[in-house]
Amino acid sequence: MPEQLFALPEPPASPASPAPPRPAEPPHRTGPPEAIGYAVAALVLVVGGALFTTPVLNWLVGPAICVLCVATAGHLADRRSDPS
């Protein structure tokens, strides 16, 4: 029998065989509204930081602005998609 140079294609899986496990989706993905929230936060921090410095760029207010922008953007998007 000649030496097999190439691997033969895998036979199609029978319906009984279990499907290979798919990696689970993360519980939450960053959607476009949240991406906009991050962008707004970055803009507020850069412009506000350059103009007002410490009151904006400190380790409590700075991250809080980021969380607030993302949460607000996500919340607004949720309300628009489901007005009830």
Next chain:
Amino acid sequence: MSWAAHELESYLLHKHIRTRVSFLAILTGCLAPDMLTKLPVYGIELGNLVIRPENPWEYHRGWPGAGFTHSLLFAAVLGLLVLWIFRSREWALGLAVGTAAHVLTDIFDSVGTMLFFPFTTQQYSTGMWAYAAQAGRYGDAAAYYGSLGLVWDLFWLTLALLGFRALRARYFFEEVVPSDPAWGWFRRRLRLSDRVLLALYRAYFVYGACRVVGWTAWVHLIEGAPMDWTWGGPYWVEKATLEPTPLPELVTGTAIGLAGLATALWLLWLLLGRRLWAAAAPEPREPARLAA
């Protein structure tokens, strides 16, 4: 002192530590040495009363002063203390690693840190940029972002961006959340959604990156301070410097410091750490998904 580098390095540390460790603890550790000391360095104003050390750098980094917070043994003791009180391996390890990273990051300014305190009070410094806390918060910011301090922050920002996987939702829910029960506590007690938890995780990266850009814009566009690319700059600030240590004294001090630190760490582990580590059972893994 380093500015945004301390926030940005915590993401890289969590990504590269190959064991379960709390991200929040690393971040807290990266900020802790300055949280405990920095407020008086720039001066606290209470009406007419101004509380400010006579020599800010000696208070911040030296001895006598609060410079012990910027030493490697302090990082280990902080970790042990947390292990003893909270029985959490993830938090103890995270705090120790974060604090040690802060101590090592700060050796790049003109004053540096006492790495091996209390075995030697030798300051270790590369003198890359000027330590200028004595010029106040704004003078310090101008000196940092008007010199190679900016390059140092950009270096960490680039590393964090290259390791962007650590900022993805999948990494957060599969690696960060299961390693730290604090996220579950946020979910259950504070009823924070996954969106807000993820934003909270990324917030210090966004803040750190914007801090670099915002302060740099303030220094150069609003204040018009010139950029000095030379080692040890900027030339236009009165910087705190160290007396040069003769080489034999430096070598002897370092040898004593290294030996003392190694012995202290070994004894701490043998007498306390080992027992506390064994008693602190690993925390049950926080589920990535919120139970319905």
